[in-house]
Amino acid sequence: MEVSKPPNVNEPMCPSRLVLEHVTSRWGVLVLAALLERSYRFSELRRTIGGVSEKMLAQTLQTLERDGFVHRDAKPVIPPRVDYSLTPLGEGAARQVWELARWTEQQVGAVEAARVRYDTVRAASQ
Template sequence: MSVRNLERRPDVREPMCPSRLVLEHVTSRWGVLVLAALLERSYRFSELRREVGGVSEKMLAQTLRTLERDGFVDRDAKPVIPPRVDYSLTALGREAAEQVWALARWSERSLDAVDAARTAYDGQKQDA
């Protein structure tokens, strides 16, 4: 039996699956919002920070570095004074962002049902 036959396909349900880390990066609090924003167009750092809203400079920089390392975001530093850096999605990033955007849209459409479920749950807990 070859080593290739012993290799298993990635399965996010497995505790040691490397795809878990990718999923964590893409679905992190700020990762989702950065990918969704960049789906519209490229942004400079300060523009992206305003677009995302509520994120600190440190957290945005960390999120962008992580997404760049994973191949989702392209950082284009222009050799001008003052320095100009534009962030945009790679092809892989666009694919991930579209999936994240679909989940975000679903959560918006499902908000009433989620609120109703929360109210019902909270009512049951108070009655118990």
């Protein structure tokens, strides 16, 4: 009987890497963070997340739904109404990426200053 090893994100074939990629993708982070506030219809979510194309939003939502983070509620009405919300698993992931997103916003000044220093040193050494 083979004993399976616990997931280790540092292992090249670990399935957690794909989950991490989905949750931390550019649009994945923004979708999860937005849905932490409330449920959204597709068009509302697209307006909330500036710059995302319809295609990318649809792909991101489908991926997050498949992974169990997002619930898609299609109501049988005319015109069709589809609402997206977080599952309990998605809420946990969203809280994690929300903290990272807020930290990132707070550190933009420091990152920009580091870039200027780096670029100045590189330009001087060429």
